[in-house]
Amino acid sequence: MKNLFLVILFFGLIIGSQIVFFKENQSSNNQLKFEELTESIIEVKSTNFRGQSNFGSGIIISDDGYIITASHLVNNAATITLVNQGSDFPAKLIGYDQFSDVAVLKSEMNDLRPIKMPNNLDVSIGDKVYALGNPFNLGISVSSGILSATGRNFGNPYLNIFQTDASINRGNSGGALVNQRGEFIGMNISIASISGGSEGVGFALPSDKVISIAQEIIKYGSIKRAWIGDLRFRGISYRDNENQIMPGLLVIGNDKTISGGLEDGDIILKIKGASAIWSTFIASINSIKPGEEIELEVVRKDKLIELKIVTVLKPDD
Structure with a gap:
């Protein structure tokens, strides 16, 4: 009986160690995945003609330097600066659309990692999501939550805005909302808040709309409505x-x-x-x-x- 107990204990330790080993590997893989994701997000800083500064986030959408961000961050900017891995780079404003709050920037940075695009935008309420951005100008970070609702419009039903409880604060505007596969599903644009900080009600513009608008801006410099x-x-x-x-x-x-x-x-x-x-x-x-x-x-x-x-x-x- 004693030998049987030792055998069970031995196999229990093996199984337990395998489970722990698997979880550690899984955690390591997730960490690597998120580190790669953050390489597709850029800090955006702008200064207007009165010298007033603003900050937010941007998303790399091509390896030749096109970056999308929120229009309200850059549409009145005299200068736009991108911060990537601690270094500053100038950016050119290609165009913007105030209706959707989408702007396109162009940078001459090298070795860019474009964000991963979904083959088709297939989302459901309750999906796990991650918000990436530059909250409070602290640098690129990740927060998690779920997709709380779809079809929010605020008088603009064309946009079919997503709602999420992932933490979104000032500076997250222009950043990415991604799914569990690390695919770009939305661009963070705003929050609903009484305090001015994150209260679990953030909003993102669906990525298919964002990319369609960005492509038209790249082609024409504006949106033809x-x-x-x-x-x-x-x-x-x-x-x-x-x-x-x-x-x-x-x-x-x-x-x-x-x-x-x-x-x-x-x-x-x-x-x-x-x-x-x-x-x-x-x-x-x-x-x-x-x-x-x-x-x-x-x-x-x-x-x-x-x-x-x-x-x-x-x-x-």
């Missing part, structure tokens, strides 16, 4: 001839030189086949290019009509 004029709407409930109630947008002001036939008093019921609510209108306009048509179903003086409005290039704000 569709526009149908300065329109004002009021959301209403419309009752049709069959006594069915549906949402609608009542036109209460428009730029007739651009809005392609919309008139004051028109009630928009459908936008590209979808129910007419403000978020649908914004999303539809921002899903097409200037010169493309947007199809509307409109009630005008109790008659249902269809309009095809040709969009134009949105002028600079």
Whole structure:
């Protein structure tokens, strides 16, 4: 019996040591992975024409020096400096889009490690995520959390913003949100906070949107957005001839030189086949290019009509 106990103890020690050994190896691999991830994140510092400084983060997206960051960090900058492994490098602002808060920088740094891109952006609420950035200008660091929600919009449904409880603070803007495979799934842009610090409600712009916007900025220097004029709407409930109630947008002001036939008093019921609510209108306009048509179903003086409005290039704000 004593020998049997010793045998069990012996195998228990072996199994225990193997488990510990595996965990140590796993931890070591994770540490190496995160060290590699941080090499794709850059500290961004900007100074405006009044000498005021700002700081944040950037994400390396190509080995030839293109870096994405948050527009609000650099759109009024006189100088932009990138800090990589303790050394300062100047950066050129290629362009920015205030609508999405995305900006593209260009650097002449060598030996850059672009962030890993997912083959397709497949995320679910509850997924483990990691936020990388430069909080409080302390240097690049990593925090962990989960994907708390998707589809946040704050009046901008086109962006389909992610929410996370990973710690995001001042300086994390422009940094990356990655999944457990270390793939870029979002760019950190803001937090909701009463105290001004992280309270577990951070927001990130999905990476597919970020990259699409960045590619257009690299190609054109700006984003070419569709526009149908300065329109004002009021959301209403419309009752049709069959006594069915549906949402609608009542036109209460428009730029007739651009809005392609919309008139004051028109009630928009459908936008590209979808129910007419403000978020649908914004999303539809921002899903097409200037010169493309947007199809509307409109009630005008109790008659249902269809309009095809040709969009134009949105002028600079």
